[in-house]
Amino acid sequence: MSNYPFAAIVGADEMALALVLTTVSPEVGGVLVRGEKGTAKSTMVRALAEILPRQAVVHGCRFGCDPRSPAADCPDGPHTDAASTTRPARLVELPVGATEDRVIGSLDLSKALGHGETAFEPGLLAQAHRGLLYVDEVNLLHDHLVDLLLDAAAMGRNTVERDGVSVSHPARIVLIGTMNPEEGELRPQLLDRFGLTVEVKASRDPAQRADVVRRRLAFDEDPVAFQTSYAVAQADVAARIASAQEALRRVRLSDWALDKIATVCAGFEVDGMRADIVTARAAVAHAAWEGRTDVTREDIRTAAKLALPHRRRRAPFDAPGLDEDLLDRLLGDDEPPPPEDPQDPQDEDPHLPDEPDRPERPKEPSDETDTADDDSGDPMTTPSAQDCDEGAQDARDQRSDCTPPDPTDTESGGEVSETDPPAPVQGVAAAHEPYRIRRLSVRGTGSGAAGKRSRAITTWGRTVGSSRERTGRVHLTATITAAARERGARATGTTGTTGTTGTTGTSRLEIRASDLRSAITQGKESNLVLLLVDASGSMAARSRMAEVKTAVLSLLMDAYQRRDRVGLVTFRGTGADLALPPTSSVEAAAACLAELPHGGRTPLAEGLATAAKTLGLERIRDPRRRALLVLVTDGRATAGVDALGRAQRIADQWGHVAVDSVVIDCESGRFRMGLARDLADRMGAEHVPLEDIAADHLVALINDRRAA
CATH class of the missing domain: 3.40.50.410 (von Willebrand factor, type A domain)
Structure with a gap:
């Protein structure tokens, strides 16, 4: 199935920038996209994977290890002198109804029951290693699964200790979540674990809305021709991302920039130090994306607008937001000191802003440029001030x-x-x-949707029993116990190859479909x-x-x-x-x-x-x-x-x-x-x-x- 081109998306420029920055520097910590329905959130995430550089992986490794630096403790290793191959960047989608076993991995039942081997079956975190893990409607995902994802994204590893399995493998993922706030919010603690967040809304400019419809209809009519028309723009964005990834380690974060970041975060009274770290990483990524070798005031301003709004929530009903006037006052008007040796040829960046073949720089929110008539298809264009005013008025209308x-x-x-x-x-x-x-x-025990209020039988929680009904995950202990109870009867009732009655001559435990038991788990419901x-x-x-x-x-x-x-x-x-x-x-x-x-x-x-x-x-x-x-x-x-x-x-x-x-x-x-x-x-x-x-x-x- 063909995806809509990333370069053809109109009116989601801040989201496009946030996605690009977290792919340039995965250490930023992922992106949470909040917005009303029908604003191309999922479309843009799926389109992003097609413009990411191809990856070199160890041939046959289920965890996608990098052949240049394979993980020493990879469960499929060691990878000494292993052959390598290339593959497109992966986009792994996590459905809302996924179980914990499917996310982090579990015991391979086919090998455990068929051959008596304790083997690990990788989950979605292993598949998404060095790629994108996308969760649509992340606010509807069970909180304990969100905790697992965010911990893996922060640590870069996934550790499994369950069902006799003890495995730790790399899980360096770019976590992207989208949500509609009308369907419920994430807890402030979980919001803080996302590196960046953006708010998206449909444009109120009739011309831009008409352009969105025009492009979508053209894509639906002939996807191949539409993609061909944006092939050059797609290639430019892909080349720019690859160039920024290579230039990232050459960007200098000066003491002046660190002081500014600390001043901004302290001025907005954000909790903890994660905001400072994420803002610094995002500012470095933005400088690399812009082709600069030093972090500037504008890089810090852009990073703060993406990294701080969701960290300013003090109470559950506080709306995310950022006072840009206060941000400008905290940043001040002073410029960073010049580098010590600006003429050093080793510091030259091959992608300076004046290079003629460099893709056009996206317009930042502070650019005083009218974008209403821009039909270039660049997804990085920022809505005009009039659009923002109309959007704010629309929000007031919705509240009324x-x-x-x-x-x-x-x-x-x-x-x-x-x-x-x-x-x-x-x-x-x-x-x-x-x-x-x-x-x-x-009172009593219900069976409703998982939550944190009343006692209920849920799909996750504390195991309180087993059932013959196949309604949940396999209760391994109960299954083996049931098979062991039937073992004697089956042994005396079988006939060997010689035609005599007796045992089959094997001591291996035989497990049949009738022995399978499902776990009954008790948790909380909403x-x-x-x-x-x-x-x-x-x-x-x-x-x-x-x-x-x-x-x-x-x-x-x-x-x-x-x-x-x-x-x-x-x-x-x-x-x-x-x-x-x-x-x-x-x-x-x-x-x-x-x-x-x-x-x-x-x-x-x-x-x-x-x-x-x-x-x-x-x-x-x-x-x-x-x-x-x-x-x-x-x-x-x-x-x-x-x-x-x-x-x-x-x-x-x-x-x-x-x-x-x-x-x-x-x-x-x-x-x-x-x-x-x-x-x-x-x-x-x-x-x-x-x-x-x-x-x-x-x-x-x-x-x-x-x-x-």
Whole structure:
């Protein structure tokens, strides 16, 4: 299958630069690409492999050792005087559903069971050695697999100690991950392990969008002709990458450059020293890519823009970003001192910027060049300032979608007089600093998607038993035990070649298909937490809405850490709104919560009906994921005819929804009507007064109820 040419991709210049830098210097640590769907993330990664230089490998080595410096401890070695061959640079794709055995390697069962040999079967890390390991939707990958990948990328080795196998082999990989933030974020600890990160979004320039469509249609119509038309541009980029790789060791990182890098990283208050190291390596790679022998201010600026944004996240809901004005102030205006002997012929670089046959230098974000009319096909072109402004406006427009429409201009219902003025919207309350809460877990043992909340039978975790059903990895010990138990019966029931009854004359253990056992592993699952929040005017009394938002935000933080899916339903005015459909992106839920206005009447019945419908649809989509409903209300219902009666009738039938529920009572004042308590009793839910929700009480109370 033909891949789209790397040089033909339009509008992803920062991503192209990050990919190039990490291939020029794999020690940079890989690239994480964050962006909305349909922005050519996967297309560009797959296209990158075709422009990388061919590799010399030891013939027959499953680990792809370099014949110039083969690994002394290679499991297929030693490679003394071994023949060599060449191969294209490898791009190994890791599927989201891959198992740990497939990633790091495991015991070769065919040799172990067939010949009684303990042999190692290499995994994807061995295949990707000296190449690219690509993980699409890396944020959906199990956290323990991400840890394995990042450790291998950082150490350059893969060590396996399991199932009687003890192997360590080189795994020098360029790790590339792509993700859509709407589907959930990576933990800050994992974000830090990626060397570089970029944000990509579709251009808002109609001319550039039309160019993207034009090129894609041309490629789909005749891939061979399209690739031929970009063959020269492809060859130029490939030659430039090879030249930069050779020039990398000649680039000088001066004390002045190191001081600047340290100043920038300290000024942005990044944690640890990994940011400084990655920025230094990326700056050296950028200088080599630009054909320079000394790291300049511009190299440091470009490297910092790629290496620091994702390392500035302090809280789970902090968005990655970098203040470029602060970056420029930290860099200052001073230029690096000139080299001691600039005329030394040994320091001359054969790829200086003024060489006529050198490929055109890509435009940097600081270049004051209009790129709107550029149709050269160079993937390194940076969007104009107008594109950035339009992209920022588009982001603001997307955030505004989280705010429910103002329902107070259509107040109606049998209990409301036509002469009554509409209830005003009282404003948008701001939440306080969220607090850490205890884990909320569901009783029993589930079988949902792997996570970190409730106990469940999962595809990975602690082995708790074995099964005849072939649903997971082979439980080697149980398989051998089952075969050993049948050994005597099989020996006495077999017939030898002489026609007499007896043993077969061999002491080797025979394992048949009926002996195979699968491991039953117990781990943690993630759950669906559906938040049903009353945002009516009565909730604004005594600043209760700020306290409610703080509690809900704390629940969201816990859901983020436990890898849950969350949904947000709000009700106010005359109806309920599914502000955020169930998603793994708790950041989106937090953004919607922050912009949630309060005011108007209380359509409690509509809120309950919307929640029940949402839970029913989610049960169809994912029957194994267990859910928890958290209703935050004072129990009042004032919108529509017989508002309270309708809400009570829905609550009486809540048992049919079969979802564990908690009602957080927000009623305040000395004299209380007890409507929320009555609602909880009708729903069979736990009733928790808001006064009892302290920094360590919200989820603790729910857990206590579940443990009872």
